[in-house]
Amino acid sequence: MTNLNDPPMNEVRATMIAALHDFCSCSIYDKEEYSARLQTYLEAWEEYERLFAQAVCPHLHTVDETTGGMHFAGGDVIDDIVEKAHCLDCGKDF
Ligand SMILES: [Zn+2]
DSSP states (O other): OOOTTSHHHHHHHHHHHHHHHHHHTSOTTSHHHHHHHHHHHHHHHHHHHHHHHHHHOOOOSEEEEEEOOEEEETTEEEEOOEEEEEETTTOOBO
16 A cells, blocks of 8 residues: 555655646736646646545455466567556556
């Protein structure tokens, strides 16, 4: 479970606050700049929400996903099968 004070969480929180600060300090009369900064803020907010959801999600609904397979190369068998669980609620992979 992601801790709310983990570096990724802190980083994205700082990005979001910086983007919000940027947004607040721009002129609403310059529409293009206004919407560009608003977009940056919204993206940062969505990323924060996504990480927050992962941090608080109990991951009750997961599915197992398998990628890769068995390959033969020069008489060797290469197995790059990766099994992971994917949470349907928050989208986190384990
Ligand atoms: Zn989850």
